[in-house]
């Protein structure tokens with residue numbers, strides 16, 4: 068099928084005002100009656116009604132209670148003889164679908180014997196014929212009928228209005244959602260479920276019922292989800308004035324889900340991974356992820372549901388904004404400035420490791436894309452994370468209060484509407500007349516239309532005689548597919564100058580009357596900008612892009628001593644961390660490029676090690692921050708900085724750096740472990756999770772050091788911890804330390820872990836992922852991965868389990884995957900094709916593991932190309948995978 072283009076948008080020829088759906092639920096064959104009231108859109112010339120469908124079996128169509136003529140155009144149902152004029156009319160459509168056979172997990176599908184739906188983006192058309200587009204909004208009344216013993220719980224959006232018994236052991240429930248919504252927000256769930264419930268009163272005094280539904284046996288893992296939901300409700304009201312607009316808000320968890328979760332109105336459906344958490348099965352990372360995804364879906368209730376997207380090209384309107392909101396939520400809950408900074412650093416690590424490579428690869432696209440073959444491929448890190456950075460820049464430019472005014476105006480203007488990114492930008496600007504943003508809006512909007520990561524190049528010059536410091540800052544943006552040249556962006560650069568005493572120098576630009584203390588935000592708009600700071604008594608070290616104030620790459624030539632100065636003193640914690648990363652990156656790149664084996668001997672110099680030791684031993688810094696500073700940049704991030712990528716060389720250098728860091732700081736690691744390893748009764752708060760994170764890193768380092776000299780003490784302690792840790796974070800960190808250091812106890816530890824958690828699917832996913840992700844030594848990982856796929860607990864059909872092995876290996880283990888014998892690529896092609904036969908969305912995600920093939924060194928490059936060509940040549944490929952591999956080869 069064809070490419071969809073943004074500029075081809077046309078309003079719908081009909082509106083659908085209300086929908087009544089009746090489901091006779093049966094896994095083998097579900098009957099759906101769709102009764103809807105439609106009317107012509109008076110603004111559009113008269114034309115036939117074209118209803119979207121996908122893999123449906125049509126039984127009957129009735130117009131105003133009478134049989135009526137129709138034709139099929141492929142999967143589209145076309146009705147030509149409809150009443151003229153603008154009066155509403157009623158259409159009834161009878162179809163069947165086959166939930167049991169629905170392996171794509173889009174539309175109505177089965178998971179663990181229960182019914183679930185997933186309709187975003189275009190899944191509703193797999194349930195009934197419809198105008199399945201987000202600008203068509205209707206009220207829904209839904210009746211579910213099913214066997215009562217097998218499906219005692221029947222849920223849909225909105226409020227329960229009726230329920231009762233039916234003959235033959237069946238029962239029914241009717242739900243009415245008073246809010247107009249697009250079809251992608253429809254949901255139903257039916258099955259054997261139990262709920263944790265909580266009634267809450269909000270600030271404004273309204274009362275609501277919150278429910279978290281899970282399978283029986285999982286109820287003891289729902290407390291954190293419920294707390295996260297309560298925090299989300301209260302936060303959105305306090306921070307943005309956005310109240311819960313439903314009597315009842317439900318979350319349901321399923322273990323078969325293509326994505327993380329879905330914000331269906333009043334009935335969020337979640338991957339179990341983002342709901343279930345108890346200390347013995349979930350790590351601190353899982354607790355954080357549950358909190359942020361629950362927040363994210365809840366916040367969609369306003370940013371996405373009340374105001375939705377006009378078309379799918381506007382996806383970042385809801386996703387970028389809602390990621391920004393969930394990031395702010397997590398930061399606000401974290402509390403202290405240091406804990407906030409840790410969250411910010413974690414977000415930037417994710418952005419750089421996934422979005423920057425996307426922006427530099429064949430799938431690069433603007434935050435508001437121009438075309439797609441398959442919309443599911445555009446639920447990307449560019450739409451989500453870069454989109455969130457664009458929203459963050461509004462806040463940086465107009466301040467928190469200005470941003471709130473913009474949000475207020477956005478809802479005042481657009482509540483109940485389906486709108487565009489332009490509408491959002493305009494509300495922000497109009498609410499902040501006279502601001503830089505309002506003045507620069509057309510240029511600022513280039514963030515939506517131009518793909519690629521801009522590069523900000525900065526050069527500083529100190530003039531001792533004139534007591535001035537001059538910064539020359541230029542911007543450029545590399546070409547991306549279809550966009551050879553870019554216009555300058557609006558780039559807010561938050562900056563400071565750090566003096567020799569480690570304090571911020573007061574900043575006074577030459578045209579200012581007086582100096583400011585601390586940071587200042589410079590707004591770049593030109594290709595090149597020169598800034599002259601006056602009254603600077605001694606040469607400072609520039610600290611640019613504080614807090615990562617724009618999603619750009621900063622190119623500034625700082626000497627190691629300058630980076631160490633920032634690492635020791637920068638008042639901005641983000642840049643303090645960043646200085647450590649840049650130091651390590653400089654060393655890694657130098658050693659990779661030298662190509663010599665001698666470069667692997669002692670890659671880190673003494674001053675660098677001393678600087679890291681000082682951070683590790685620092686009396687005031689938080690453990691979580693220390694752990695981030697002492698974690699070396701990952702192999703993918705390093706690869707992203709290179710024109711030609713030899714994954715084995717990168718791996719060898721990273722391993723050498725880690726070994727040296729482990730051995731030379733051994734006493735410091737032991738000290739840190741002793742300080743942090745006992746956090747008492749488990750709570751997921753930032754202080755104790757930070758300690759666990761540093762203790763985990765220390766244990767890893769100590770096991771790595773032990774591997775150099777045969778010391779048995781630390782591996783023994785790690786093994787003991789795998790056996791008796793009081794929580795999953797400590798247990799998994801200990802297992803990680805043994806497996807990643809390649810210790811002989813790793814095998815026994817893995818067996819232990821398996822025995823303990825063989826009945827806990829999410830914990831077992833970790834067990835699979837850890838092994839697929841482990842450092843490759845002599846090519847042993849691929850055979851291990853093949854072996855894991857033969858394990859009785861492995862299933863390609865379950866997305867979480869498939870990802871725990873395949874993504875962990877193909878996306879997360881560069882040295883294991885990129886083999887000189889090309890076996891990793893052959894494996895990749897086989898698995899993409901196998902998955903594509905039943906779940907194209909999961910297959911297309913895996914296909915993206917080859918995005919960066921063109922920058923690989925030989926022999927990897929030629930072999931990678933051959934594997935991609937093999938997939939591309941496969942007959943019957945889905946649009947999802949076809950789009951990914953075609954772009955890769957273009």
Ligand code: HT7
Nearest residue numbers: 187188325326328329330443446
């Ligand atoms: N808005 C949701 C997107 C989503 C999705 C998209 C394609 C295929 C399956 C999917 N499941 C959920 C998730 C979110 O961003 O909140």
Ligand code: ZN
Nearest residue numbers: 363367386389
């Ligand atoms: Zn979302």
